[in-house]
Amino acid sequence: MDQFAALKAFVIVGEEGSFVKAGAVLGVATSSVTRQVNNLEEHLGVKLLHRSTRSVTLTDVGEKYLADVSRVLEDLDQANRSVMDTGTGPRGLLRVSAPLEFARVHIAPFLKEFGDLYPDLELELDLSNRVINLAEERIDVAIRVGQIESMSLIARRLAGHRRILCASEGYFKQYGIPEQPQDLKRHNCISFVSKAGGRNWHFERDGERYTVKVKGNMRANNSEILRQSALLGGGLILAPDWLVGCDVTCGQLKQVLADWEVTTNTKNGDVSAVYLPHHRGSQKINAFVDFLKAKYEPTPYWLKNVQGCDLLSSSE
The missing domain is CATH 3.40.190.10 (Periplasmic binding protein-like II)
Structure with missing residues (x-):
């Protein structure tokens, strides 16, 4: 038995909870990983993993052994890197x-x-x-x-990362400026399409919390498309500062409800x-x-590299 290979296989199986995933990480067949871990358990005379058709979990002994072995392998990796990196750069x-x-x-x-x-x-x-x-x-x-x-x-x-609620001056001249979260119900809010949704916008300020279900005439799964639409007066967008922060600073977009933290179904x-x-x-x-x-x-890192x-x- 190659004990080093077996220990590495066991650690990755324990971390990933899967022989298949461990095989992918190691670049070897699942059967090879299974054999290495089985040999290790036989060598130690203990059961390290609970196996079922749906999951792989650590036994109590396996959990402690994983922690100990992980430290040993990390120390070994660090020693190897110290030698290999001498006089060389990343490669x-x-x-x-x-x-x-x-x-x-x-x-x-x-x-x-x-x-x-x-x-x-x-x-x-x-x-x-x-x-x-x-x-x-x-x-x-x-x-x-x-x-x-x-x-x-x-x-x-x-x-850092936060979302900015904004639109063009042209849009606000035509439809007015929202002064509180509930005002968004009468605005055209163009939103990002995601599996988590995106049409519920959450507002928080000094303990106050509101959720507004916005509506609009367009959704997209590409934030740059939404940005371009907003720049042309297409509606209000809730976009990350790294994408529209520069537009707001330049005056091409105007931020509203800036004293509120605004999120979608995912935190900032x-x-x-x-x-x-x-x-x-x-x-x-x-x-x-x-x-x-x-x-x-x-x-602010978003102040750089935005075209225009x-x-x-x-x-x-």
Whole structure:
């Protein structure tokens, strides 16, 4: 038995709760993972996992063993990286997942610079608004906007994130300015389509809470389409500051109900980089995350890189 391989297989099965997912992470057949864990249990003479047709869970002994083995493997990985990284920079393939529009505005402008800094890194981007399973799709690091639901992921905050309720001056001249959340019931609110809904907008201020079911003549699953419509006077939008903050600062859009925190069915949260626990300490992941974090720290990060709104020189 290759004990190191068996221990690694057990840790990933325990973290993922699935032999299939562990096989995907390790890049081996499910049967191979099953055999390694079975051999490990036979070698130790204890049962580490409860198996059923629907789930795989840790036994009490397995839970303690997982914690101990995880620390050992992390120490070993760190020792290996310390030796391998001596005199070298990050290298190899880095697979990154990110929301399409966020990546277009706040990642794409930096890719040339990142590539120049780390010429031995090959970057592969998977751009989609869906929340993917990092293990199943072999993603090293994902950029997430909003609250992180999974407790099994390591999350590093990159920047803040909040939603802005806004429309063009032309729209407000024609239809008036809402002064309280209930006023939105008589406005054309163009909203984002998602599985969680999106037509219930939640308002909170000093303990007051309101939910308004908005209506409008258009919905879309692309935030840039909504932004363009709002710029042309198409209606009110509830959009992230990283997308419309610059438009509001430039005066192309006007924010309303600014003293309220506004959300949809999902909380505002932050912009975060997330990755699996066994990738902790990865040099290539740290290089990418540290690079983005440095880019988002000075000034409001959304004040840069939005086409048609050059306020950078006046803000520095």
